[in-house]
Amino acid sequence: MDGPSGTGKSTVSRRLAIACGAAYLDTGAMYRTVTLAVLRAGFEGDNPKAEDVAVAAVADIRSVTDPTAPAILLDGEDVESEIRGPEVTAAVSAVSALPAVREALVERQRTLIADATGGTQGSSGGIVVEGRDIGSVVCPDAPLKVYLTASEEVRAARRGAQDRKAGRDGDLATVLADVRRRDQLDSTRKTSPLHAAPDALVVDTDDLSVDDVLAELLHLVHDRGLVS
Numbered sequence: 001m002d003g004p005s006g007t008g009k010s011t012v013s014r015r016l017a018i019a020c021g022a023a024y025l026d027t028g029a030m031y032r033t034v035t036l037a038v039l040r041a042g043f044e045g046d047n048p049k050a051e052d053v054a055v056a057a058v059a060d061i062r063s064v065t066d067p068t069a070p071a072i073l074l075d076g077e078d079v080e081s082e083i084r085g086p087e088v089t090a091a092v093s094a095v096s097a098l099p100a101v102r103e104a105l106v107e108r109q110r111t112l113i114a115d116a117t118g119g120t121q122g123s124s125g126g127i128v129v130e131g132r133d134i135g136s137v138v139c140p141d142a143p144l145k146v147y148l149t150a151s152e153e154v155r156a157a158r159r160g161a162q163d164r165k166a167g168r169d170g171d172l173a174t175v176l177a178d179v180r181r182r183d184q185l186d187s188t189r190k191t192s193p194l195h196a197a198p199d200a201l202v203v204d205t206d207d208l209s210v211d212d213v214l215a216e217l218l219h220l221v222h223d224r225g226l227v228s
Helices: 009-020 027-040 050-058 086-096 099-116 134-138 152-165 172-188 210-223
Strands: 023-026 061-064 071-074 127-130 146-149 201-204
Touching: 009 023, 009 127, 009 210, 023 027, 023 099, 027 050, 027 061, 027 071, 027 086, 027 099, 027 127, 050 086, 050 099, 086 099, 086 172, 099 127, 099 134, 127 134, 146 210, 152 172, 201 210
Parallel strands: 023 127, 146 201
Antiparallel strands: 061 071
């Protein structure tokens, strides 16, 4: 599941994983976590030392892939709330664009995917993976690739609602500006730019509720024979 921020990837991906009895992986949370490590070390995303700090932090990340209780830990600490804050949000695109960071995290993500699909841990329940380069880079052979999209204004409104629900401040104009900034950075970076894979199914969520999107995804999953 790929797409820019605010398209509803996290919500529908988790619900899809639960409905299918699959694991769930939010790769964006992993990039946010290494970004937090960079900020805690006192560096900005464009600092030459940021890449080394972020790559080193990959070894300290643990992703809990249970869709009913997903979590992301940094050196044993649950940082789910902190990585959603404005400081990390402002810096994550810059850190995510660093080639060595993407290489290290893609390797970790592929290991988690293999574990959930019959790899080292013997699980075979499958996995729903969301991010910005899953279908194009991380898992190009995935049996179903979906690219969620929505207008900038709709995505900004959703992000603003999420922030308010979590107790974070942010007016619509500020959130919209941040959505546009991240879109520009994510789609123009040299390494793994954001785009729909050629064989991805594009779903526009502008006028769809979460239930509507989930229903369409479940139809696609069953149509591909991915669940019994």
